[in-house]
Amino acid sequence: MIVDDDRATTEALADIFIRERIPCCAFMRAAPAIAALERSDSIRVILTDVAMPEISGLEFAKAVRNRKQAAPYIVFMSGRANVPMTVSALRLGAVDFFAKPLRIAELVARIRTLVELPQVATVRSPARDATTPPENRKDVDARRAWALRELEAVGKRRKILGAQYEIDPGWIMLLELFDAHCTQRPYHVSALCLASGAPHATALRRLSQMIDAGLFRREQDPADARRSWVFLTPEGLEKISACAETGSASA
Numbered sequence: 001m002i003v004d005d006d007r008a009t010t011e012a013l014a015d016i017f018i019r020e021r022i023p024c025c026a027f028m029r030a031a032p033a034i035a036a037l038e039r040s041d042s043i044r045v046i047l048t049d050v051a052m053p054e055i056s057g058l059e060f061a062k063a064v065r066n067r068k069q070a071a072p073y074i075v076f077m078s079g080r081a082n083v084p085m086t087v088s089a090l091r092l093g094a095v096d097f098f099a100k101p102l103r104i105a106e107l108v109a110r111i112r113t114l115v116e117l118p119q120v121a122t123v124r125s126p127a128r129d130a131t132t133p134p135e136n137r138k139d140v141d142a143r144r145a146w147a148l149r150e151l152e153a154v155g156k157r158r159k160i161l162g163a164q165y166e167i168d169p170g171w172i173m174l175l176e177l178f179d180a181h182c183t184q185r186p187y188h189v190s191a192l193c194l195a196s197g198a199p200h201a202t203a204l205r206r207l208s209q210m211i212d213a214g215l216f217r218r219e220q221d222p223a224d225a226r227r228s229w230v231f232l233t234p235e236g237l238e239k240i241s242a243c244a245e246t247g248s249a250s251a
Contacts, residue, residue: 002026003033003048003060020108022115030055034063043072045114050078050085061092073114077102090191095227143244144182147175158197169196170206177232178240186229215239
């Protein structure tokens with residue numbers, strides 16, 4: 001499925017996939033694309049633009065992931081790609097992100113691989129247990145608010161001081177994974193490395209160090225050997241929670 005509000009792009013991609021013998025359907029708006037997904041469970045991959053009228057590609061992806069049916073693989077494309085946008089896309093479980101102008105040969109190869117993979121289970125944030133005491137939910141919300149304030153402060157520091165005064169990427173990863181834990185969602189390795197703000201090789205090295213320290217655990221996606229997810233370990237959660245309690249008390 002192709003979803004892009006630019007008619008020329010949509011038609012060109014459809015022609016390319018048909019020539020490559022990859023069956024496809026194309027839409028210029030997200031709403032009819034969602035309706036088509038409800039009518040058919042044969043869609044294996046969605047290639048969607050990010051900036052679209054009415055419903056953005058990110059909102060479209062959220063709607064797809066919140067369905068009860070198995071979720072197609074989602075690949076984003078955008079002519080205005082930046083790190084925050086890419087991180088947001090990968091946080092939603094996207095398997096890839098292509099900047100425009102598209103590298104057609106690479107895109108076709110990626111889509112062909114995904115079409116041949118097993119369909120994946122839905123990736124969404126489960127609702128919190130209704131039996132959880134209200135004070136526990138308040139504690140979680142307060143700690144998450146602290147983590148988001150810390151991440152916001154990091155963003156301001158980067159903007160004002162630049163990379164020369166960059167903070168440890170491991171700390172940013174801890175905050176990001178704590179936020180993911182609070183909202184009960186998985187975190188894509190690529191998204192975590194991007195969010196750290198460090199060069200990819202540096203981020204991966206720091207990630208490995210955090211895993212060796214027992215703070216993170218990494219799980220391979222059973223449906224795609226090239227993709228994996230990262231979670232806080234109980235020890236990592238205990239340590240960042242202690243930091244949150246201290247920070248919240250100070251605030």
